[in-house]
Amino acid sequence: MSFRIVGLLFICLSFFTGLGLAYLTVNEAVTVNKDDSLYQKIESEKSNYEWEAEDAKIDSVWKKTPGIVGRTVDVEASYKKMKKEGNYDPKLLVYKLVRPKVSLEDLPASPIYRGHPEKQMVSLLINVSWGEEYIPDMVEILNKHQVKATFFIDGAFANDFTHLVQMIEEEGHTLGSHGYKHKDMAQMSKQEARNNLEQANDLLFALTKEEIKYFAPPSGSFNTGTVEVADEMGMETILWTVDTIDWKKPTKDVLISRVMNKIHNGATILMHPTQVTVDSLPVLIEKIKAKEYKISSLPKLLSEER
Incomplete structure (x- = not known):
């Protein structure tokens, strides 16, 4: 490949990056096949790794109690990562955070005694x-x-x-x-x-x-x-x-x-x-x-x- 072509490729990549368009990685280029046993495995197992978001609330005993974020499994992104590695691995799961709909700031005046009971x-x-x-x-x-x-x-x-x-x-x-x-x-x-x-x-x-x-x-x-x-x-x-x-x-x-x-x-x-x-x-x-x-x-x- 000539230096001229290499230069043109560099300019093109720089141009698209400057527009905020990241060029495809090998991972992103993986085609998602929902019939693949790997995809179906992730789909069937995802509930074991997901958390429900919980809203802040006024508890009858503990009064004003903060909420806590949840998470869902991004099945397609997880599939692409695992497909690249060639096997199912829960450590490669990709998550999306789910924010509570109600925060402490949304609640009326009330004392706070503790943090969320699931927070260690x-x-x-x-x-x-x-x-x-x-x-x-x-x-x-x-x-x-x-x-x-x-x-x-x-x-x-x-x-x-x-x-x-x-x-x-x-x-x-x-x-x-x-x-x-x-x-x-x-x-x-x-x-x-x-x-x-x-x-x-x-x-x-x-x-x-x-x-x-x-x-x-x-x-x-x-x-x-x-x-x-x-x-x-x-x-x-x-x-x-x-x-x-x-x-x-x-x-x-x-x-x-x-x-x-x-x-x-x-x-x-x-x-x-x-x-x-x-x-x-x-x-x-x-x-x-x-x-x-x-x-x-x-x-x-x-x-x-x-």
């Missing part, structure tokens, strides 16, 4: 209105184990310990609001709750320049108006399903047992900056991972991804 992931929720002396060690342990947590910071704490709040954010952890001065939100009117949350959010925004998306009511105490105000301010109200009760100063073994006896898919694990939490955290993380749970920040736990 948990999240550490750290409520902070005291215990500043323990936070550097907790952050160091989390970083060492490559774990991201969600810290719910009291506005008054943020005002007094700005360097700790900024350190937490700089290390890639998620920041949420714990209200202002650890007040009982259940005893507040909607306007009082709004004033409290705005005061906390203003302080946190001043430090991070990030909008706060999550709110953990102090002591888990709230009323309907609390949740509605948080929703109107663009925040989800977050509770928990597993409690370390670390503020009562249990032994390390008791704290770890409390968590490991109740851990489950989508669990939210509540803790505080205490000495026993610092002492327990390395072993707790290892035990959770040994159970094959991923530990991720709240946004990932609540996402629709599996």
Whole structure:
């Protein structure tokens, strides 16, 4: 083949690629034969590998619950890949993701207790209105184990310990609001709750320049108006399903047992900056991972991804 012809071919390929038209690969050039036993095998087996998408919903017990993506088998694309290899292999199946029709954002105001029950992931929720002396060690342990947590910071704490709040954010952890001065939100009117949350959010925004998306009511105490105000301010109200009760100063073994006896898919694990939490955290993380749970920040736990 002359250099002139080669040059023309290169120009043509460049032209079609520039138009966004990828030229055929060997895989794409395979002719689909639906009568082929390989095609029929994929068709008959596909249901074993497909997942139904599930919409976000308001559960009667667990309240606002995120949805989760589904997937279907792309039979023709799977056939082309397997035909090229010459045999049926489930590892070569090609999938299409199916998004839920209803997301968390579509639901009315309601608290969130957990992630999706099919999601093998948990999240550490750290409520902070005291215990500043323990936070550097907790952050160091989390970083060492490559774990991201969600810290719910009291506005008054943020005002007094700005360097700790900024350190937490700089290390890639998620920041949420714990209200202002650890007040009982259940005893507040909607306007009082709004004033409290705005005061906390203003302080946190001043430090991070990030909008706060999550709110953990102090002591888990709230009323309907609390949740509605948080929703109107663009925040989800977050509770928990597993409690370390670390503020009562249990032994390390008791704290770890409390968590490991109740851990489950989508669990939210509540803790505080205490000495026993610092002492327990390395072993707790290892035990959770040994159970094959991923530990991720709240946004990932609540996402629709599996």
